[in-house]
Amino acid sequence: MEIEQELKRAIHKAVASLGIEVGLDQIKLEHPADAKFGDYSANIAMPLFVKVKNQKSPNDFLQKSTGQAKVKVTRPQRLSVAMAGAATPNQSEHGSGQESKIKLSDIKSPLDLAKLIKEEISKIINLKSSIINRIEAVSPGFINFTLLEDYLIRQAEELLSIDKFRQRMAKSGKGKTMVIDYSAPNIAKPFGIGHLRSTTIGQAIYNLYQALGWKTIGDNHLGDWGTQFGKLIYQIELKAKSLKLPPAPRLRRAGKAKTGELEFLQSLTIADLEKLYVEFHKEAEKNPQLEEEARKRFKKLEQGDKEAKEIWQKCVELSLKEFNRVYRLLGVKIDYRYGESFYHFNGWMEKVLSDVKKKGLLKKSRGALVIELPGEEMPAMLVKSDGATLYLLRDLATIKFRMKTWNPDLIVYEVGADHKLHFKQVFKTAVMLDYLEAKKLVHLAHGMIRWKRGKFSTRKGDTIHLEEILKDAVKRAGKLVDQSRTGKGLTKTEKEKIARAVGIGGVKFNDLKQEPERDIIFDWERILSMDGYSGPYLQYTYARAQSVLYKSEITKSQIPKSKSQINFKNQISNDLNQEELSLLRTFYRFGEAVTVSAEQFSPHILCRYLFDLSQKFNLFYQKHRILSLKSEAEGQKQEGGTEQFRLALTQATANILRMGLGILGIETLEKM
């Protein structure tokens, strides 16, 4: 990554020495899609050419540049060009006896300018020729850089030790703290497929920032407070009444806790709660009065009613049991679990309300407490007209709490796109209350998993349980292991472990490989797919690489800990072949893939990278022998250097896959 900065500085200097001023931040480098164009490419000559041309007739330039200023407002980069005239001091300052044959004024095309810049860059970069092999100016005006093989090899060597590489990667985020709010299933509702995205993407973002050296704090903001409990309480009361069961707390006080409503409560499962919730909504459709009843029950709960609290608690218990099962299956562990109720029981919402009052922002509207947001039609509602709280208030309380507890540089919400408006309101309000600056708040809104017709609705009961999918995935993976040719020598427990890692890894990867914001149409086959661009493909590549490394030790009877000591030094006797080179050219971009994934909150970028690497490795593997053959006569053996070198390539690939998959929350297997 340092190389990129260095190149940019060189280009900047080169351009300046031609008497053209551009900001360093306006120099852009990219990796050309086609490897024949080198490793880095700069397009600076093309926009500059236009500017340089226009400067020739001053009037023209004025018109053009003002006209463009208008257009460019929306663009991030704006070129400011101050071209030196023929006899400015600028020119003489840089002009030496070595001045290029082509003059700036003679330039006819972007390509000419690119050539001119290239000449200047060559002068600068020649001094550090241990990095760049070739610089070319090509039509229509790109300047392409090809890295030196030696440099690529040095980069690859860094990857031979995972620990060292991790330390290096963790430099950029030192001292920064991020809180990420993810998963957040709702109590008394099943852990549906909708929460898969928040959980896997959120965990990946968490891991990405951690890899970059941030202090990361994961907080599972459970939906364990709110009017939905009013609905459940109502429905449970109704059921208990129809069973002629007296309310629980009274019985308990009377020492007869084993019967009645309490027993009914004890007998409930999460599936029952789900059913009750759906039943409520069915009834409420016919009789809107029920919504009112539910609101009353929630208000009772919020005011501390014992009976209501008992039912609530039971619901929380039941749900947590289910959630923990799913998290265990997923292999996800979230640092904290401050649910919404935490902010009720600890008085955080009152604190927020008093802040609002102090700022003079509290308004009453149709009996409810709201804040008016400048530029927004709708005010943000904090408290309902009946005095019960709303989730916006709880989210504000959450921000206040998180700032006080961790003082993070960034708070990320991995929550579905259907909450966009909500978070817009939350963020705006939090800034108005001076809790933090707007730039510290990010809503990473993932698209919905939905049917062809529309989104899943818990209210109608048409959810798909995540647990069911995960179990199915493990089952399918199990079948694959049985069929696999290497599966034969494995024990039953080994097979089970593999099936689990492959099944769960497959589901997770499937969710991560797509850009987060787009909707996903639910497709049973797709979510369980295990070939092509999939988790198991990457896992397979890793296992294959490990297998080669393992064998290399057996044949050479090396001790295991020497594995990571394979190195490139003085090992290359021949020219690199195309596949070796393409691996080397992929290796050094790993850190960049991690950084970009994190910055853009897009794990799919890392997914792409890892898949690309795997494809390249598999092709390399197919075309070239890594280990020398024992049976071959001494003289015919691969030269030792080649084997060492290829083993190092294999080791680097395996290490990247292990780190990368680790970040994605996917297990790697030594055998599968």
Place this chain on the structure above:
RNA sequence: GCGCUCGUAGUUCAAUGGAUAGAACGUUGGAUUGCGGAUCCAAAAGUUGGGGGUUCAAGUCCCUCCGGGCGCACCA
């Protein structure tokens, strides 16, 4: 109605404003007395929803139309 968002091969998706729009699945054909065939290679497949504009350069930015999705205070 208003706001946000998406529309790319048969399907599912990529593509920091750059070069010939790339993958995977599916289809067709091929590869192994060698390190794991859960692999690899090749081929066919595209008017990037339509139209206009900005730009040296547009799938990408702007406008407009069409089509899907999400949201629009007393659920979360």
